Amino acid sequence: MTISTLNQIELIIENSLTELTVIDDLETLENWRIKYLGRSGTLTQLLRSVSELPLEQRKIVGAAANSAKNELEGKLLQRREDIQSNDLKSNNSDSIDITLPGRRGPIGHFHPSTLVIREISSIFSQMGFQVVDGPEVEWDRYNFEMLNIPKDHPARDMFDTFWLDINREVDGAFTTLLRTHTSPMQARVMETTSPPIRVIIPGKCYRYEATDATHESQFHQIEGLAVDKGITFANLKHTLFEFARQMFGPETRVRFRCDYFPFVEPGVDMSIEWNGKWLEILGAGMVHPNVLRAVGYDPSIYSGFAFGMGPERIAMLKYGINDIRHFLQSDIRFLRQF
Ligand code: DAH
Secondary structure, three states: OHHHHHHHHHHHHHHHHHHHHHOOOHHHHHHHHHHHOOOOOHHHHHHHHHHHOOHHHHHHHHHHHHHHHHHHHHHHHHHHHHHHHHHHHHHHHHOOOOOOOOOOOOOOOOOHHHHHHHHHHHHHHHOOOEEOOOOOEEEHHHHOHHHOOOOOOHHHHHOOOOEOOOOOOOOHHHOEEEOOOOOHHHHHHHHHOOOOEEEEEEEEEEOOOOOEOOEOOEEEEEEEEEEEEOOOHHHHHHHHHHHHHHHHOOOOOEEEEEEOOOOEEEEEEEEEEEOOEEEEEEEEEEEOHHHHHHOOOOOOOEEEEEEEEOHHHHHHHHHOOOOHHHHHOOOHHHHOOO
16 A cells, blocks of 8 residues: 555656646646646645554555645746746737837937028028038138128127137247138138129137127038129119028018118117017128238129028027027927927
8 A cells, every 4th residue: 555655656756847847827837737736636645645544654644645736836936937927928928019010219300509500591592692601610711801800890899709729929920829800711712712702601600708698609601702894882782682581581670770880881789679679680792802812812803791680599599599509409398399
């Protein structure tokens, strides 16, 4: 009896464990538990019958049956955990619904300054102006000297300049600086090409000044220049009228007033009527004879007009931005709106 009961236990262990290795779902596992460890399970029955055995056998068989029970229960737990963690993994991959539309990553977009520069450039391009680029590190010569602003000219006070250390020793005129306006490109373009000239030059400018809601030490300008035989102030007015109408709407009213810039004569500023107020948007004028002479043009043959405007100021008007410092603060809440 002892031998055969012990054999039976061996057999139960062997069979149950063989069955267990291929079970991979919880339902079959539960059936397996009922079959061997349930109330009328094979091992449970056997354990129960141990009490009927004579004392000595009872000890041996009882111990063997109990350790079998522990072993099977241990394996059962183990298997249940394995199945559950496998289920989790396969559930995870099931949860990817490949029929759903993909989520888009955030797409970049243009900065408001760039948007306005592009819009202005496109208006002037359609009027036959070529878009040209120029250096931000400039010589005194182009930024001031050739624009009829010699050393010690009081107009230099208009421009709070960032002076650079490089090349200082060469010659005053070659002193380097961060350009304070895009006007030096007037001289550069005229020097390297010959009329007829119609260009606009968008670019960054720098001024060494305290910042506030309407002043930044870094900003953009768009310079315009037209030079040919017989260019008059009427051409300037027409071009800028046309620009204002395209930029701000066909009903836009504009106003010209006298203003002073050393590189133009006469010089003006232009305002547009915006929400019932006159707002100055650019400076302009007829290219000064001294500027034409400086680039080797004969002012009795050629004449031209020039203008310069700040795209940030125009963006502030168009989009109702109340502080120019927003443009460079990289605040995503501001930038997202464009
Ligand atoms: N460069 C001037 C400034 O920064 C703006 C300007 C005025 C440009 C008149 C011009 C012009 O070309 O004709 O204030």
